[in-house]
Amino acid sequence: MARTLSMSFTWQGPMDYEQACTRVRAAEEAGVDTVWVAEAWGRDCFTILTLLARETTRIKLGTGIVNCYSRTPAALAQHFATLDEFSGGRMLVGLGTSGPRVIEHFHGVPFQPSLTRLREYVEIIRMLLAGEPLKYQGTLFRLERGFRLRFPPVRSSIPIFIASLTPKSVAQTAAIADGWMPVMIPLERLGREVTAFRQLVREAGREPHRVTVRSPGAVTVTRDVDKAREESQAHLAFYLTNMGDFYREQLIRLGYESAVHDVRNAWDAGGRVAGTAAVPRALVDSLFFAGPVEACIERLEAQAAAGVDMHTVRVDAEEPQDTVKILQRLVG
Secondary structure, three states, X not given: OOOEEXXXXXXXXXXXXXXXHHHHHHHXXXXXXXXXXXXXXXXXXXXHHHHHHHHOOOOEEEEOOEEOOOOOHHHHHHHHHHHHXXXXXXXXXXXXXXXXXXXXXXXXXXXXXXHHHHHHHHHHHHHHHOOOOEEEEOOOOEEEEEEXXXXXXXXXXXXXXXXXXXXXXXXXXXXXXXXXXXXXXXXXXXXXXXXXXXXXXXXXXXXXXXXXXXXXXXXXXXXXXXXXXXXXXXXXXXXHHHOOHHHHHHHHHOOOHHHHHHXXXXXHHHHHHHHHHOOOHHHHHHHOEEEOHHHHHHHHHHHHHOOOOEEEEEEOOOOHHHHHHHHHHHHX
16 A cells, blocks of 8 residues: 655755746656645745645645744735645645744744644634634634635635644644644654544544544665765754754654753754754664665555654655655655
8 A cells, every 4th residue: 555655844054946846746746645845934835835836736735834923813814825836736724833033033933822822723724714704613713704714715624733742732732633744753663653643533533544644754765875864863953952842752652761961961062063962863873864766665565554644755866766766765
């Protein structure tokens, strides 16, 4: 049976837009299901998604993720309804809270109450897409004039994926989302965490497999495994030291308290280089896998056995047709 694969776009660093479009067209040709475009404090995701919608015809297009602070819920509904029309009904909503450091010190918006805000965003976006008059009485949003979008959306409902990692936010995701985008779950704990999530979906009165689970990390096909591992190691060290408490608490909860403290102490004492070097190689490989095609297929099979529905993959290849062939093998 074919696997459901997705690819992601970086939000930082150099960008060759023509090369990026070529890569996404190759993914579409190979049968990749979705391309996710991230947004943090780099490029915005909607401009890039508009470009990709123009360059493709079948692959789904998602925000992976956009936060629920920098735009109003109505503005996000406008974005998604417009892009869904432009792309012929291919959008996926990827939504999350980000963290207080980004929200309060880049966007200048108070972070709390984050779960209430996320829930109200989901409810308002769904109301507008469904064509309902926007009369909403929430904790944060009180909207009384009954506005509707001034054009009929292509779809009255667009799937909403939520990125969440704290226990309360995961429980809310199980109750309200169409998809879950977990973060930083090592492979050896993945099956247990997905099973617990499915139980939360059931307890919310929903069919357990009603919610799609995306893989918490990427599987990268590459000949240069050391380079890929070093990049993942640096990424993990940065998030454990500079992106607030949520990521640290996640890995501590999953049994990696010693590794988290070692990385933080090394970073505090010696900066980025020392902090990165302190990240255990086994933890990196458990969170982000890189290797040849055959090894990557084995990793995808292990993720599927743990309950993952959608797998994020990357391919390090020079020629588009090589990328297509590799992705076709990963799709199966």
